[in-house]
Amino acid sequence: MLKWVRKYSRSWFIAIAIGAIAVVFIFWGVGTMNSPQFQQVAAVNGSPIAMTAYLRQYNDLVKEYQQRSQAELTPEMIKMMRFKEMALNRLIQEELLLQAGIRLGLQVSDGELQQQIQSYPFFQQNGKFDEKRYFWVLSRSRLNPQEFEEQERRRLLLKKVLDDVGSFVKVSDGELKEAFRMEKEAVAVNYLVVSPERFLAQVEPGEADVAKYYQEHQAEFKVPDRVRVSYLLFKLRDFQEQAKVTPAAVEKYLDDHSEEYTRAKVIRARQILLPLAPKATPAERQKIASQAAALEQQAREGADFADLAREHSQDAATKDKGGDLGDVRRGQQPAEWEKIAFSLPPGEVGQATTPQAIYLIKVDEVREKERIPEAAAKAGKRLQEEQTRRLAREKAEQARKELSGGNLAAVAKKLGLSPQETPLMAMKDPVPGLGVQPSFNQVALGLKPQEVGRLVELPDGLAVLQGVERQVEHLPPLMQIKEKVRAAVKQQQAAQKAEAEAARLLKELRGGKTLAQVAAPAGLKVENSGLFTRTQGFLGQHQDEALNRAAFLLSRENPYPPQPLAWQHKYYLLAFSERREPDAKEFDKVRETLKKQVLEQKRQVMLSSWLDAERQQAKIKIFELP
Numbered sequence: 121m122l123k124w125v126r127k128y129s130r131s132w133f134i135a136i137a138i139g140a141i142a143v144v145f146i147f148w149g150v151g152t153m154n155s156p157q158f159q160q161v162a163a164v165n166g167s168p169i170a171m172t173a174y175l176r177q178y179n180d181l182v183k184e185y186q187q188r189s190q191a192e193l194t195p196e197m198i199k200m201m202r203f204k205e206m207a208l209n210r211l212i213q214e215e216l217l218l219q220a221g222i223r224l225g226l227q228v229s230d231g232e233l234q235q236q237i238q239s240y241p242f243f244q245q246n247g248k249f250d251e252k253r254y255f256w257v258l259s260r261s262r263l264n265p266q267e268f269e270e271q272e273r274r275r276l277l278l279k280k281v282l283d284d285v286g287s288f289v290k291v292s293d294g295e296l297k298e299a300f301r302m303e304k305e306a307v308a309v310n311y312l313v314v315s316p317e318r319f320l321a322q323v324e325p326g327e328a329d330v331a332k333y334y335q336e337h338q339a340e341f342k343v344p345d346r347v348r349v350s351y352l353l354f355k356l357r358d359f360q361e362q363a364k365v366t367p368a369a370v371e372k373y374l375d376d377h378s379e380e381y382t383r384a385k386v387i388r389a390r391q392i393l394l395p396l397a398p399k400a401t402p403a404e405r406q407k408i409a410s411q412a413a414a415l416e417q418q419a420r421e422g423a424d425f426a427d428l429a430r431e432h433s434q435d436a437a438t439k440d441k442g443g444d445l446g447d448v449r450r451g452q453q454p455a456e457w458e459k460i461a462f463s464l465p466p467g468e469v470g471q472a473t474t475p476q477a478i479y480l481i482k483v484d485e486v487r488e489k490e491r492i493p494e495a496a497a498k499a500g501k502r503l504q505e506e507q508t509r510r511l512a513r514e515k516a517e518q519a520r521k522e523l524s525g526g527n528l529a530a531v532a533k534k535l536g537l538s539p540q541e542t543p544l545m546a547m548k549d550p551v552p553g554l555g556v557q558p559s560f561n562q563v564a565l566g567l568k569p570q571e572v573g574r575l576v577e578l579p580d581g582l583a584v585l586q587g588v589e590r591q592v593e594h595l596p597p598l599m600q601i602k603e604k605v606r607a608a609v610k611q612q613q614a615a616q617k618a619e620a621e622a623a624r625l626l627k628e629l630r631g632g633k634t635l636a637q638v639a640a641p642a643g644l645k646v647e648n649s650g651l652f653t654r655t656q657g658f659l660g661q662h663q664d665e666a667l668n669r670a671a672f673l674l675s676r677e678n679p680y681p682p683q684p685l686a687w688q689h690k691y692y693l694l695a696f697s698e699r700r701e702p703d704a705k706e707f708d709k710v711r712e713t714l715k716k717q718v719l720e721q722k723r724q725v726m727l728s729s730w731l732d733a734e735r736q737q738a739k740i741k742i743f744e745l746p
Contacts, residue, residue, distance in 0.1 A: 162208060163741045164215040169208070174745075178207040197558070204745050216734045218274060221281040228276045233269070236276060241385070241450075246486065247463035260378075285730055286723040291715055297707065299718050304702035306651040309658070309671050310635050312644045314622040314684070314691040316614035323617070325609040333609045334598050340608065341601055346544040348589040349564045349573075350528045352519055352537050354512045355581040356505075363507040365500050373499045374491065381495035385450070388485040389461055390425055390443035393435035394478045412471055412478045419469045425482045443482075457481065509582075516575050516582040523572045528586050544591060554578065560585070615689065622684035622691035629680050635695045651700055661687070670694060 159171040181203045238249040245253050258265060325333075334341065374381050392415060394408050415432060419425050426442025433439045450458055457479055460472040464483040472479045492498075515535070522531045532539040542551060547565060550556045560583060563573040567587030576583040598605065621642070628638045639646050649658055649671075658667050670681040674696035684691040707714075 161743055161745060162212060164212055165219060165739050167215055167219065169211045169215060173211055174207055177211055178203060181207050197562075208742065208745065212735070212740060213731055214274075214278065216731060216738060217278050217281045220285075220734060221277045224281065224284060226277060226280045226284065228273050228280070232276065233273055237272065245488070246465055282727060285727055289719060289722045289726055291718050291722065296711065296714055296718060300707050300710070300714055301702055302654060303714075304653065304706070305672070306653045306700040307671055307674065308651045308697040308699075309649050309674065310695045310697050311647050311649060312625065312635065312639055312642075312693040313647070314618045314625070314642075314644070314693070316611065316618040316689065318643075319614040319617040319621075320610055323610050323613040325606055325613065329609050329613075330602060330606050331598065333612070334605045337608070338595055341605065342593055342595050343591070344546040345565055345593050346546050346591045347564050347567060347587060348542055348544050349567060349585045350539055350541045350588055351583045351585045352516070352528065352532055352535070353540060353578075353581055353583050354516045354519075354537075356508050356512055357580070359508045359511040359515070360504070362511055363504045365503045365507065369503060370496055370500045373503050374495055377499070381499060382489045382491055385462065385489055386447050386487045387461060387464075387483050388487075389445050389448050390429060390482045390484065391435065391438065391445060391457075392425075392429045392433040392443055392480040393438075394432070394480075395434050396475070396477055398476075408478055409473075412480060416469055416471055416480055419480065419482065425469065425480075428480075512582050513575065516584050520572060520575065520584045523584060523586060541588065544589065618691050619684065619686075622693055626680065626684055626693055629693070629695070635693070648697060651698070667692065675699070 160168040161171055161174045162169040182198065185201065185203075237243060237254075242257055243249055243254045255265075257263075258268065392412075394412055396405060396408060400408075411432075415428055419428060426444070429443030430439060433443050435443070438444055448461065450462065453461070454472075454474050456474045457472045460470040460479075461481045461483060464470050464481065466483055466486050469480060469482045472481060519531055519535060522534070529539050540553070542564070545551070545561065545564070547558075547561050549561065551560050554560065557576075557578060560576050560578065563576050563585055564587075567573050567585060567590070569587045569589060571587045573585040573587075576585060625638045625642060629635065635646050652658060652660075654668060654672065658671050661667065667685050667687050670685055671694055674681065674694060676696060679696040681694055684693055686692075
């Protein structure tokens with residue numbers, strides 16, 4: 121339920137600044153901005169940040185990441201992702217924004233709060249706010265109205281602050297044209313590629329070169345920490361038959377996760393479309409409005425709406441069907457149309473007006489939120505998967521306990537399993553038979569010989585690991601890896617020759633030769649990139665900023681870059697071919713959309729800078745995080 125609420129109540133910057141904040145309501149005098157004092161994790165200008173708020177924010181971050189990545193998070197991964205710091209940073213930003221709101225004299229009235237919450241569809245019945253549904257939603261989500269009123273008031277105040285700060289952002293016509301040019305301008309270049317591979321056969325490093333490279337690049341040849349472990353694998357498929365799911369359990373699961381297994385309100389509607397000409401005079405518009413009012417009156421007095429649609433509607437797609445639109449969900453029609461249609465009870469007629477037309481709408485049927493047809497099957501499958509994993513985990517925990525005082529082979533025999541053993545492996549190495557499993561490697565590398573690790577969650581099961589051998593990071597002696605070092609030196613010297621060759625060819629180009637004239641003697645082929653934009657990038661590599669930036673700086677007057685460009689261990693010589701300027705007519709078409717995008721980008725930059733300045737001036741005290 122809350123996931124759906126959040127979907128409708130967060131903007132990009134509020135999400136960054138304050139995280140997931142649930143919706144609340146005020147109608148019955150339950151509101152207060154004073155909350156009990158809890159254990160603090162930080163203080164901003166003397167205002168405390170409660171431990172409870174921090175833990176809620178932290179849990180939200182972890183859940184959001186898991187939902188996006190569909191991956192299990194180990195404690196090590198959580199530490200690496202710095203979720204603790206991120207959670208606290210969001211709360212500090214929230215407090216800074218709230219304090220700024222007070223300084224700016226911004227407030228959220230009870231009326232504003234009421235109006236906001238009344239607009240939430242999940243608190244509505246038949247298009248209107250429903251008090252019973254409101255309490256039902258809160259109780260099902262285990263929400264306290266007092267806490268939620270405070271949170272929602274805070275959320276609205278935060279939005280006011282962000283809107284107030286962002287209101288100073290303006291976009292000039294010149295900025296729009298430059299943004300359009302940067303997005304749409306395209307260039308094409310001719311180019312040569314000088315690869316070090318061409319020179320490998322020409323270099324043969326001496327012993328002194330090899331020894332020197334070994335001394336100067338020791339980190340390159342260090343063998344990382346490696347471990348060998350034995351493990352027992354508990355495959356989920358071996359427990360599927362034991363997982364029993366009852367109809368009662370499925371029903372309870374559907375009730376507890378109703379937001380995942382329901383679909384939004386659907387109406388079945390008919391319409392009569394009366395278009396308004398773009399350049400219609402006020403008199404012409406009034407004539408259409410009078411016609412719409414007359415048709416609405418006829419429908420209300422009992423005239424058959426379908427017959428009226430066939431006779432008067434200008435919608436070619438539905439006219440012959442009596443205006444029947446079939447099932448309509450939110451987001452399929454203009455906002456003005458939906459505001460009227462979704463508020464009508466079955467059998468009623470309403471009128472909606474947009475700049476393009478006047479609509480007469482009749483709702484034949486209203487289907488409130490309902491379970492999707494396949495809900496029971498999906499919930500049953502999910503329950504079985506959860507129960508299967510629980511059974512596998514219980515068996516794995518049993519094995520882990522027995523391993524703490526026994527032999528892995530003996531425990532495996534007792535459980536009817538085949539013990540597995542890995543070769544020596546580092547953090548990034550795949551596990552034979554299991555593939556790339558970061559959580560497996562993370563646990564394995566933390567084990568000493570004979571030590572038993574925590575359970576490792578895998579996509580297809582669970583594993584219990586026991587350390588066998590550990591090899592700490594070390595640098596092998598030169599004699600042991602001499603050929604490996606020699607190969608690295610050869611690659612380095614070949615790259616130096618390739619760079620020198622590219623520089624020589626560029627000098628010839630600047631001396632007046634063409635790309636074709638310098639390419640032929642060097643045995644190189646002239647290629648053409650074809651037209652590409654900055655977004656597309658040279659040869660589709662938009663990440664390589666240096667290469668792309670150099671290409672767009674070229675012109676007929678300045679056809680070559682100042683030096684060869686290194687990319688993916690090769691050297692590129694570029695030569696200007698052609699430039700395609702943006703279409704001015706297209707600019708007029710996308711002007712408003714582009715203006716919104718540029719405004720939003722500038723707001724993001726401004727808000728980020730403003731928050732940074734607020735933070736630098738604030739007195740922030742951070743206590744030890746749990």
